[in-house]
Amino acid sequence: MARITFLGTGDPLNEERTQTSLALPVGGDEILLIDTGSGTIILRQLQQAEIELAQLRHIVISHRHFDHVGGLAPLLVALVPLATAAITIHAAPETLQGLHDLLALTIPGVEEWLGPRLRWHELTPEKAVPIGDATFTPFAVEHGIECIGMKIVQAGRSVVFTADTKPCPNVVRWATNADLLIHEAYGPHSGSASAHTFGHSTATDAGNAANAAAAHRLLLTHLRSSQFATPQALAAEAAEAFGRPVELASDLDTVEF
Numbered sequence: 001m002a003r004i005t006f007l008g009t010g011d012p013l014n015e016e017r018t019q020t021s022l023a024l025p026v027g028g029d030e031i032l033l034i035d036t037g038s039g040t041i042i043l044r045q046l047q048q049a050e051i052e053l054a055q056l057r058h059i060v061i062s063h064r065h066f067d068h069v070g071g072l073a074p075l076l077v078a079l080v081p082l083a084t085a086a087i088t089i090h091a092a093p094e095t096l097q098g099l100h101d102l103l104a105l106t107i108p109g110v111e112e113w114l115g116p117r118l119r120w121h122e123l124t125p126e127k128a129v130p131i132g133d134a135t136f137t138p139f140a141v142e143h144g145i146e147c148i149g150m151k152i153v154q155a156g157r158s159v160v161f162t163a164d165t166k167p168c169p170n171v172v173r174w175a176t177n178a179d180l181l182i183h184e185a186y187g188p189h190s191g192s193a194s195a196h197t198f199g200h201s202t203a204t205d206a207g208n209a210a211n212a213a214a215a216h217r218l219l220l221t222h223l224r225s226s227q228f229a230t231p232q233a234l235a236a237e238a239a240e241a242f243g244r245p246v247e248l249a250s251d252l253d254t255v256e257f
Contacts, residue, residue: 002155003025007021007033008020008035013225014224018038021045023051024154026058059090061089064099065164068164139170142167159182159257164199166201171209175209177215183221189202200222218242218244
């Protein structure tokens with residue numbers, strides 16, 4: 001079976017968890033990284049997951065909020081002295097421009113230091129991209145700024161990652177019959193008005209999406225601090241809407257799909 005490792009599973013202000021990043025082996029020793037967390041902590045998470053920097057060959061960025069792009073600059077700086085390192089960054093157009101601007105502001109020169117070893121690829125929503133032994137298809141979600149969810153098919157198995165989004169028909173469409181739906185859960189249904197205002201989904205929203213898509217499994221991530229709602233309570237709420245048990249992601253978990 002294919003597998004994915006959660007390097008970070010918290011929302012931007014969750015001090016109990018690292019921020020969003022996922023790692024997927026895509027053949028040989030190569031790793032596809034999805035988002036980069038909020039800063040240098042991504043380097044520690046990679047080390048603890050026993051992923052070497054030189055294994056990173058592709059980075060997909062879902063959107064330009066700091067808890068998803070904050071680790072990009074330190075990652076690129078860490079790759080500079082590694083002679084065998086080469087990386088392709090994939091993002092939608094506005095996000096791609098935002099990443100160039102971020103690097104120019106925070107570590108000017110890093111693109112020149114990496115030279116041709118750093119490549120940029122502009123994603124087109126709903127256009128499939130082969131990455132190693134996987135096929136990656138981005139699709140638009142609803143987060144208030146340009147943001148992509150993604151469907152990955154590998155070894156005949158499919159996983160859909162929503163990134164950050166309020167309830168969105170595209171999630172249901174792309175997650176139809178998925179082996180695993182990885183969905184954000186900003187909080188409980190009682191806070192839905194606030195969640196939707198900020199472009200996020202509740203646990204009930206996640207369960208409803210999984211149910212409507214007839215996904216085989218649902219796993220919650222991008223969790224707020226437990227002072228707002230315990231992860232177990234969110235899983236129970238999502239399970240009621242989904243009609244099946246719901247899993248919770250924790251930092252450094254590896255999940256097969």
